[in-house]
Amino acid sequence: MSQQEQLLNLNLKVWRQKNRKDSGHFEDYRLEGVSTDSSFLEMIDQLNEQLVAENKDPITFDHDCREGICGSCSMMINGQAHGPEKQTTTCQLHMRSFKNEDTVVIEPWRARAFPVMKDLMVDRSSFDKIIQSGGFISVNTGNAQDANAIPVSKENADLAMDAATCIGCGACVASCPNASAMLFTSAKISQLALLPQGRVEAEERVSSMVKTMDEEGFGNCTNHAECEASCPKGINLSNIARMNKEYIFSKIKGK
């Protein structure tokens, strides 16, 4: 790294909420000596150590792999989902993106379908319900097929793989002015609809997954593309267009 490690002093404004019922509030913290080489989550770890030493309740936040592939970490950093860097999850965001004496505001995802459980942790099981309602293919298990037994065009394979990179973090919902889950749902629909194995149940799938999405209380897409802009995996808006097209065809056939 050409950039030299520096130590930052930060003013943090963090959302604290005891439980689902608590109305919550912001609390201000002063954190000194944060390495620019540490990740954003490591910075919160450092703050939590400080809080524990002061005999205070540490900040609850979701995290797991810390290498940008699990989709657990989820926070609004200075009003942007996963912070200011393009296609970067919170765990992959490094403190070198901030300056000494910056004020950093940290909030949980905000959507009716994502109720806050504690501090920065939200309940994203509404995403699981969308997947359960159709985000799979029904096949008889057995020996794995030969790799090229079913021909798939290179173009569709690429598009399906692009859609499949969605890690389900919920940044699309968090950044959408309408708290819509259409980018997530459309990515999950696309990754299967583009492949012959998923085509079989494509019509029932889109109908069922959109129904669940609506029932979970997400908003409606109005084509702002804030989701695409803040998606850490760069999921494209064309997936939503594909879902819209799949949906009308499935409804014409009365599914």
Next chain:
Amino acid sequence: MLAHNYFTSSIGKKQILALTGLGLLGFTVTHLAGNFFLFVGADAFNKYAYTLTSNPLIYVAEAGLIGMFLLHVVLALVLKTENHSARPVKYYNKTRTGRGETIASATMPITGVIILVFIILHLLNFKFGAHYTTNVAGTEMRDLYRVVIEYFANPLYVAWYCFAVCALGLHTSHGVQSVFQTWGFNHKSYTPHIKTAGVLYGLFVAIGFSSLAIFCHFQN
């Protein structure tokens, strides 16, 4: 047969909103084209208006237009209400990424309300405005040209009209690209051109109608 739950679903409502919007986009540009007769002169404009309104099919067209318009407004209100309640607790300092939302997309509800107010006043001022008569080539007809010229004599009305049609231009510039996206057409190489076409459409509408208002003001 279209499944009944299509119309209550998020995508169904969006698609009907887009479809009615498309119809209104078509009307707007036809209306503008027709109004360009104002540039030709009083007789040409009055004759055009007379030909249009004396055709009995006009009632069918008007009914369709009102239907589309009301459906567009009602669906927009329903969607807006749902979207508002989808985020009960607002963000402390939500910032735009700068790579998504545009001024046009962010102001759709505001420009929509401006257009609604404008259209109501517009109908009261012109369609249901003063009724003068004139005689063009032996036919007695309404002198709509005079109503228009008299209205735009007031510079404040010209300013309000230009402001409202600019809102219309902004609204439609997002509308054009939205119709395609919502109806499932998003293409790597065509979509950027559709976005440009939307901006050009919006500019054409805003400049076209504004130029008519300014032209009419100076006819006094």
